[in-house]
Every structure is written in C-alpha cells, then in structure tokens.
Amino acid sequence: MKINVLILVAVVVGLTLAASAGTISGQVSGVAGPSVVYVDAIAGKAFPAPTQHPVIDQKGLKFEPHVTAVQAGTTVDFLNSDSVAHNVFWASIAGNKKLGHNLGTWPKGQTMSHKFDAAGVEALSCNVHPEMSAYIVVASTSYFTTSAHTGTD
Numbered sequence: 001m002k003i004n005v006l007i008l009v010a011v012v013v014g015l016t017l018a019a020s021a022g023t024i025s026g027q028v029s030g031v032a033g034p035s036v037v038y039v040d041a042i043a044g045k046a047f048p049a050p051t052q053h054p055v056i057d058q059k060g061l062k063f064e065p066h067v068t069a070v071q072a073g074t075t076v077d078f079l080n081s082d083s084v085a086h087n088v089f090w091a092s093i094a095g096n097k098k099l100g101h102n103l104g105t106w107p108k109g110q111t112m113s114h115k116f117d118a119a120g121v122e123a124l125s126c127n128v129h130p131e132m133s134a135y136i137v138v139a140s141t142s143y144f145t146t147s148a149h150t151g152t153d
Helices: 002-019
Strands: 036-038 055-059 062-064 067-071 074-080 086-090 101-106 111-116 120-125 133-139 144-146
Touching: 036 067, 036 133, 055 086, 062 133, 067 074, 067 144, 101 111
Parallel strands: 055 074, 067 133
Antiparallel strands: 036 144, 055 062, 074 111, 086 101, 086 120, 120 133
16 A cells, blocks of 8 residues: 555656746747747756758759757758859858858858857848848857748648
8 A cells, every 4th residue: 555655646747847947938029030049048057059960952043941950069061962163151250250251152062060169040141142141140049940831840
C-alpha cells in the first residue's frame, strides 16, 4: 500500500513539474510572409553553436529560402545554383555597420560560407542583381522557429 502511495505522489509531482514548465504562444500579425519567432536570451544559459551548416541557395535570381533563422555561431553556406555569377553582401548586422560583410562574386556550383556570431537581423543583397534580397535572423539561443508563408502558423 505504501509503495502505491509513493508511486502516486511521484506521478503527481512529475506532472506538476511538467505543467509548470510553461508554454509560449502568440500570433504574428501585420506581415505577408514568413516570420521568425525566437527567445531572445535566457539568463545564465549558454548555447553551443550547431555543427550543421544551413544552406541559402541562389537560384532563379532569388535567395532561397527568403528568410532563414540561425543561432549565433552558426556557419551558413551560400550556394550559387544559377548559371550566372552572384554576389552576397550585407551592410550591417543589427545596425552595426562594422559587422557588414561582402562575400564577393562566384559562379554556378560554388559555395561561399560565413559564420554569423552577432545576434540580429541581416538583410542580404546581391550586387550583380539588385532585385535579389533575403533575410537572416540570428538568435542568441537555440529556441527559434520560422513560420509558414501565411504568418499565422
């Protein structure tokens, strides 16, 4: 009988702790495309950089995906799948012009990489094709996601 009571108490305590872990919910409004939702910081917690490199492709004279979210410390690979040369640059990171960068221009099939260490939003452009644009959102934590194109997911 005492064992059953102890098991019941352990289950109730476990469920109570799980329920108090918290939930984040909300709705993105006012946008017509993908959105990034992220936890900005968690005091006293460090997040090791991921080892996988996300790829932003240049094909059809567009950056794909148009919006990419990564954790600070992530290396992003920029692939050129078009038959024309492309360039990738950003003027600043989170408004800091000293963190702007230009990867140069390269032909089809080649990849250039860059490690994004500073949190913030980077607007990507191509000097060769000024109509091309994309965004990288660099979060300080590993808690982020990109919504679907509707902005309501």
